Amino acid sequence: MLRVSNLSVTYGTRRILNGIDLQIQRGEVLSIVGESGTGKTTLGLSLMGLLKEQAEDVETNGEVYLQERDITKCNEEELRKIRWNRIAMVFQNVENALNPVYTVLDQVKEPLMENKSWDKEEATLKSLDLLQKVDFPSHRLNAYPHELSAGEKQKALIAMAFVCDPDLVILDEPTASLDVASRQSILERLRLLCRDRAVLLITHNLAVAGGFSHKTAVLYGGYIVEFAPTKDLLSQPRHPYARGLLRSYVGMDRAKDLQGIKGRVQFVEKGCPFHPRCTQAIALCEDESPKLVSLGERSVACHRGGIVPLLEVKALTFSVGPLRLIDSISQIVFEGETLAIVGASGAGKTTLAKTIMGLLNSTEGEVLLEGDKVERRDKDFFSRVQMIYQDPREALSHRLKVLECVREPLDIQSVGTNKQVRYERVKAVLEEVELPTEDEFLQRYPHQLSGGEVQRVAIARALVLNPKLLIADEPTSALDASVQAKIVKLLNNIQEKRGLAILFITHDIALARKMSDRIAIMHAGRIIEEGPTGWMLSSCSHPQTRELLKAATTIERLRDSSDES
Amino acid sequence: MIFEDLGKQLKKDTFGQFGIGLTILFVIVATLCPFIAQDPDAHSILTFQPPSSNHWLGTNDVGQDVWSRVLWGVRTSLLIALGVGLLTTAFSTTIGVTAALVGGAYEIVVMRIIDALLAIPTVVVLIVISAFIKPDIFMLIVLISSLHWQGGARILRSQTLAVKNQLHILAAKTFGAGRLHIIVRHILPELGPILIVSFIYTARMAVFIEAGLAFVGISDPSTISWGRMMYHSAKFYYLPVWKWWLLPPGFALSLLIVGFTFLGYSLERVFEPRLKDA
Numbered sequence: 071m072l073r074v075s076n077l078s079v080t081y082g083t084r085r086i087l088n089g090i091d092l093q094i095q096r097g098e099v100l101s102i103v104g105e106s107g108t109g110k111t112t113l114g115l116s117l118m119g120l121l122k123e124q125a126e127d128v129e130t131n132g133e134v135y136l137q138e139r140d141i142t143k144c145n146e147e148e149l150r151k152i153r154w155n156r157i158a159m160v161f162q163n164v165e166n167a168l169n170p171v172y173t174v175l176d177q178v179k180e181p182l183m184e185n186k187s188w189d190k191e192e193a194t195l196k197s198l199d200l201l202q203k204v205d206f207p208s209h210r211l212n213a214y215p216h217e218l219s220a221g222e223k224q225k226a227l228i229a230m231a232f233v234c235d236p237d238l239v240i241l242d243e244p245t246a247s248l249d250v251a252s253r254q255s256i257l258e259r260l261r262l263l264c265r266d267r268a269v270l271l272i273t274h275n276l277a278v279a280g281g282f283s284h285k286t287a288v289l290y291g292g293y294i295v296e297f298a299p300t301k302d303l304l305s306q307p308r309h310p311y312a313r314g315l316l317r318s319y320v321g322m323d324r325a326k327d328l329q330g331i332k333g334r335v336q337f338v339e340k341g342c343p344f345h346p347r348c349t350q351a352i353a354l355c356e357d358e359s360p361k362l363v364s365l366g367e368r369s370v371a372c373h374r375g376g377i378v379p380l381l382e383v384k385a386l387t388f389s390v391g392p393l394r395l396i397d398s399i400s401q402i403v404f405e406g407e408t409l410a411i412v413g414a415s416g417a418g419k420t421t422l423a424k425t426i427m428g429l430l431n432s433t434e435g436e437v438l439l440e441g442d443k444v445e446r447r448d449k450d451f452f453s454r455v456q457m458i459y460q461d462p463r464e465a466l467s468h469r470l471k472v473l474e475c476v477r478e479p480l481d482i483q484s485v486g487t488n489k490q491v492r493y494e495r496v497k498a499v500l501e502e503v504e505l506p507t508e509d510e511f512l513q514r515y516p517h518q519l520s521g522g523e524v525q526r527v528a529i530a531r532a533l534v535l536n537p538k539l540l541i542a543d544e545p546t547s548a549l550d551a552s553v554q555a556k557i558v559k560l561l562n563n564i565q566e567k568r569g570l571a572i573l574f575i576t577h578d579i580a581l582a583r584k585m586s587d588r589i590a591i592m593h594a595g596r597i598i599e600e601g602p603t604g605w606m607l608s609s610c611s612h613p614q615t616r617e618l619l620k621a622a623t624t625i626e627r628l629r630d631s632s633d634e635s
Numbered sequence: 636m637i638f639e640d641l642g643k644q645l646k647k648d649t650f651g652q653f654g655i656g657l658t659i660l661f662v663i664v665a666t667l668c669p670f671i672a673q674d675p676d677a678h679s680i681l682t683f684q685p686p687s688s689n690h691w692l693g694t695n696d697v698g699q700d701v702w703s704r705v706l707w708g709v710r711t712s713l714l715i716a717l718g719v720g721l722l723t724t725a726f727s728t729t730i731g732v733t734a735a736l737v738g739g740a741y742e743i744v745v746m747r748i749i750d751a752l753l754a755i756p757t758v759v760v761l762i763v764i765s766a767f768i769k770p771d772i773f774m775l776i777v778l779i780s781s782l783h784w785q786g787g788a789r790i791l792r793s794q795t796l797a798v799k800n801q802l803h804i805l806a807a808k809t810f811g812a813g814r815l816h817i818i819v820r821h822i823l824p825e826l827g828p829i830l831i832v833s834f835i836y837t838a839r840m841a842v843f844i845e846a847g848l849a850f851v852g853i854s855d856p857s858t859i860s861w862g863r864m865m866y867h868s869a870k871f872y873y874l875p876v877w878k879w880w881l882l883p884p885g886f887a888l889s890l891l892i893v894g895f896t897f898l899g900y901s902l903e904r905v906f907e908p909r910l911k912d913a
Contacts, residue, residue: 427809449811457809464802469824478820479810535810 071096071268072117072238077132079109079116079292081125084337086112088292090132091362094238094268101271101283101300103315107335109292110272111162114240117141117270118159119149136238154181158231159240162272164223164247168215174201174226175211181234200229204259220247225256232263239264242272257282276319280304288312291335291343293359296376298368305602308368308376310406310569311344325583325603326408327559329566342373349569350378350405378405378440380571381426381455381539386435388425395421397595398435403539406569410582410603412618413592419575420460422592423541426573427457440538449483456532460544462524466516466531473512476500476531483535495534502567503530503560522553526560533564541573546581558585580622583607591615644905651904654897661891665709672703675859683876692879696871701864705883708861711772712842712891718776719783719841720834726784728830731791732822735799736814745788752785758844765853772858775848779841787833791826798825832903839895846888861888 072094079087086109094100102110115121119141121128134141141152161167168177178201179193188196201211204225215223224247231239244260245253261282273279279286279300286300288311296309307313314331333347342348345355354373362371370376385398396418403409411419424430426437428447437444444451459465466475473496479485480492497507503526505511516524525545532540542561546554562585564570574585582589583603590600591614599612610616645651664671679698686693692701730749734742761782770778798804804821812820823830848854849862856863861884868880 429805429808447811452809452811457806459802459806461802465806467803467807467821467824478807482807482810482812482816531806 071098071137072270073133073135074117075133075135077113077116077130077134079112079121079131080129082127086292087116088343088359090292090294092270092287092294094270096237096268097266098285099264099269099271099283101273101279101286102289103273103276103279103286104289105274105315105335108289110274110289111242113289114159114242114270114272117238117240118153118157119144120153120159151185154185154234154236156236157238157240158234158236160224160227160231160242160244162242162246164220164227167227168223170215173212173214174206174218174222177215178226178229178233181230185234197229197233200233201226203263204229205255221249221252224248228256228260228263236267238268238270240270240272243274244271245273245275245278253278276304276316277321288315291338293343293371294362294369295344295371296369297362302368308365308370309344309372310348310350310377313377313406314347323604323608325607326587327562327584329562332567342371349567350374377407379403380405380440381573382438382441383426384436384438386422386425386437387433388421388430389433395595396425396432399595399597400435401590401597401600403571403573405538405571406565407588408565408572408574408586410574410576410586410589411592412576412579412582412589414577414618417592418595419577419592420543421595423457423543423573423575426541427455452479453483453535454537455539455541456535456537457541457543458525458528458532458545461548462521462528463516463548465528466524468516471513471515472500472519472527475516475527476534479531479535485535496530499530499534500527502533502564503527505530520553521549522556525549525553525557529557529560529564533568533570536568537570539571539573541575543575544577545574547576547578554581561585578622579607579618580624591618644901648901648904650897651901654894654899654901657890657894658898661709661713661894664706665713668707668710672706673700675699675704675707683871683874685875686879692883693876695864695867695876695880701880701883704859704864705861705887707859708864708884708887709891711858711860712845712888714772715776715779715845716838716842716891716895718773719779720838722776722780723784723787723837723841724830724834726780727787727791727833728823728826730784731788732795732818732826734788735792735795736818736822742792746792749785749789752782753789757782758847761844761848762851762853765848769855771855775845775855776841779844783837783840787837790829790833794826794829795822798822801825828902828905832899835895835899835902839892839899842888842891842895861885 072092074090074092077087077090078085090113092100102113104110112121115124116130117134121130130142132142136152136156141149144152172180175194175197179197182188182193182196183190202208206222206225206229210218210222218226224244228244241260245256248256257278271279271283283300286298286303287294288296288303288309290311296303296307296312303312304316307316311331317326317329318331320328331347332349336346338346340359341356342351342359345351348355352373358373360371360373362369379402381403384400386396386400387394387398388396399422401409411422413419421430425432439451439454470478473493476496476499477492480495486492486495500507505523505526516527519527546557549557558581561572565572574582576582579589586603588600589603589606590597591612592598593614599606599610599615601610606615607619610619645655677699679694681694682696682698684690684694690700690702692705695701730745734745761778764778765775768774799822804817807817807821845860846862849860850866852866854860854863864884865881868877871877871880
């Protein structure tokens, strides 16, 4: 039905859209998601041929075929015939889209009488029918736009878009001005109206895209960065931006604390549009913009092929005599992701961490870091993988001052040419973990600090080498609840900023819920169940997992049981 | 930190004050010898003189001033104490720490050598060897040290084993630290207190052994040694000179050893918090 190929739009010197390729079949809904300013609305307007009216210096290249006709080649007269009749759009800005001197009913039937030359009676009937379909209150039909609520205006606009029975409908944030309850009802109605049409849904709301569309394209900086069936994209995004969007989304099915995307949208001259905000960018990303590469049903535009698998363990086993403390564990931790290993004491969690770190020698299996097999744990390995421990007071030498503790990894790895360089780096990382950087603090000994401060110093020490993977072994279990909360927030913030992958080891599934993207349950040295955190909490099936969930702290349940007694 | 603790501990520890006072006194005497004592080797025909204003402790069989020889003897004893203390501690640290860190066959061999040395009566061996090679004072230092590192090495090995699996040392390993870094930055500071205490006790033992060897006649004749003075004076026990020739070096020796012992006790209390208020 609609085929867009290599569509580019330039305002003056600024490229808003770059080489967009899209196809929508009849009966298919494609959603375009992205933050404000990524070019979503421009795409919609360019399909309507309405860009010329937005600005003088706009330039459009590429082809937009509606069935067999290239509408970029049409003149204004031809476009007017196509608009409303074959392509209709529901505009985002409900306030200005209605003519203030017409009543709702007149407004909806106007295109029918103007474009299709229907007579007044037929047009009124059809309009009433549509207004009813969108649940517009019947007693408000003769109201003027200024008398309507935003939701009512939105409904009127939707009715207007569908009144001429178009082949292609562009919905630009159709539910943005609606409250959650009416959003649900209008989406139900839209779904009926959209049947047998091609629909392009422009939205920043992933829940709307998820409930409504078959395929989703993620737009950033005028490029499509990921294109995939909606279900796949929302369950496992592959582009770092798509994941960032998903992490910023507030939903009842989200367990992990909200995380955003570092930085803000900015215009990029060359290279991948996302590279200033991307946590896994390499040199190439600054120079060349990546092509959208197809990976089966999904396409991703990323020089690194999407989110990188950072750490991979394959059939890792550690045994003492006949006893297998870790029994052929295989897991992947992706860049910027938190994988929680949850299990009771003695399940082998810490042994797993130590085996990955090389403090224990695995008996079988292998560890891969960024795709390369780790043969021996040398300085290079430790500059990319770091660990924080359960008891920070034990993990820091009580004979070293804060400055010396945090600088030690730099000294060992001979980072920087002199002490001043290292000193600056220590200060920067202390700032990152929200600790004071005054000399007075740097000269303190660990026993002069509070529990939370000591753990922060330990985290700073682990981060000072800029590792890509952090193994956190019960980092909060020795801390008070309020301090634990702060450390959890800190780790999530650092992850957002640095794209740090975290292997989070805990016995507390409630804590894992707040921290992790995925949970793997460990029992007797094996991973018995694993999955995305939200799914694990609602749909896990293994009895051991259920047991852990049942034992997890809930204030409500504690109160119930005390009532009974 | 250590010195602050030491200061605090000394304030309430009379034995410690006494020990450190004695040690400092001996060091001052050794330094000022040339100014406060006569030439110890100067002969005269005035032999076997009783104490007088010229010769506070009289003279010996060849007319040398006994008081001056006691003062100069401090130098020998302190040199032995310092030399053997340092060398023995160095031996035992190197061997004990590496045995614990390297492990394997090396550790087994080293531990068997230590067991063997512990079983041998080292003083007897020392006498036999010295009788053959007739050591001067520096040779003697090496000789005593090479036969007395085993006890310290055993203690340091066991301490290193206890320390090496501490979390902060594992953490240092996960920054890529090599053995040398771990020994110098983490293990030695942890062992510091033990090293200092073992140094003091070894020094005390060395002073005693040197005096003992000299007393049985095994010493370099050109060295002024308290043990040798007692050895000579004991030959003239039928004369009354022993009162001012035999007793003073013996008294000085006892005083130095008592000083070291009290200092050692005091340091032990500083480094071992459980003993602090004992």
